[in-house]
Amino acid sequence: MYHQLTEPERYTLSVLHRDGQSLRAIARLLGRSPSTISREVQRNRCHRTDGAYRPSKAQERTNGRRRRSRQVRQHDPDTYGRVEALLSHAQWNPEQIARWLALHGVARISHMTIYRHVHRDRLAGGNLRYCLRQAGKRRRKRTFGPERRGKLHGKPMIDTRPVEAEDRRQVGHWEGDTVIGTAGERACLLTLVERSTGLALIARLPHRTVKAVNRATVDLIGRSGLPFKTITWDNGTEFHGYQAIEQATGVRCYFAYPHHPWERGSNENFNGLLRQYPPKRRSLARAGQAHCDRITHKLNTRPRKRYGYQSPVERMQQLSGVLHLGC
Incomplete structure (x- = not known):
């Protein structure tokens, strides 16, 4: 199951990054996706000074985001009404809706929250899912059980x-x-x-x-x-x-x-x-x-x-x- 980078991982990332290791190589060493490492570096580098990645600053920013994310437990019905209108009439995708609402100061809502709202609507018998571009795609958990495919020992990785x-x-x-x-x-x-x-x-x-x-x-x-x-x-x-x-x-x-x-x-x-x-x-x-x-x-x-x-x-x-x- 996915979990955010830990503080020790951030310090390891910083050391490897200063040593000139590529983001893909760092991802392999940490057992993470390269896109996760790339987002971490781009999101938390010190843009206003020298652009360097500092793990202490990255951890401080992460803690701040977590505190702020808990301030809004749920969105009001008007926000979801606007989301449903843009889904059904404008036929925008959740990411476009989330970005547009934020840019115009209407609401701060993530695209994953919108997807979850569509999923809850489906469970309640609604038809919002048909407004998505991949309406027939089934939702599945992004978790993995034990490897069930046949294993071959000694193969070159x-x-x-x-x-x-x-x-x-x-x-x-x-x-x-x-x-x-x-x-x-x-x-x-x-x-x-x-x-x-x-x-x-x-x-x-x-x-x-x-x-x-x-x-x-x-x-x-x-x-x-x-x-x-x-x-x-x-x-x-x-x-x-x-x-x-x-x-x-x-x-x-x-x-x-x-x-x-x-x-x-x-x-x-x-x-x-x-x-x-x-x-x-x-x-x-x-x-x-x-x-x-x-x-x-x-x-x-x-x-x-x-x-x-x-x-x-x-x-x-x-x-x-x-x-x-x-x-």
Whole structure:
């Protein structure tokens, strides 16, 4: 379960930050999300003086926020009435509503409070949830029980990955995962995404097994003509045959930690884009490889904001000189 940074963690963060450690490396050492560390540093650095992060000042500010947050136990009906009007008529999302209300001095309410209000309305039989953009998305607890997936001892973890793969400066370091359709369906998709360019490869698998993943991966590496140096996999059991991939291709394989999707951020982001074509819980039984290739081409030629509106194909050609016509 998520809990805020403790005072000792803040002092550790400060020491590591002064030593020049990256925020991602600090997050790994503290067992935290990189976004948590980034928000902590940006929120509590001394902006008015030298911009440094001081743990004593950060703890003082945190204590102050906690005291102030307890001053308002609940919001009045007028505030919730304004929220419901903006949800249903203006069709704004909770974050936009919270920000607008604060900027105009109407009320200070967090977007999570608005989401909780919508959830309570749903439990009471209301229809506010249909005003959200992802109206059908089910609410679930963000807590994890014991790891139930099969474990493979001795597999190389992401900490041992080369520095070149971490900083995204070198082409050839990939991330991989499988994407499923309906629950219980055998067919699935294998996605590989290159970290520095965003270029992706998709293969349709008849079933989600080690044999199918190995065969498809070796085939994609062989016929793509693209540089492959490492692949960082998800923790699914279908990737436990990684040694056969290493022997067949010479590509080193690594694994992200369970429940740490940010460690494969490029792949997770691409899978989100991919869901535009086969949405969640949509059967993949009729999606052949030709259909996957068309989707791959669309996504690889789409301009990306984070690359200065270059497409992954253009970026791959610029950084490596390889023009992959099949994408």
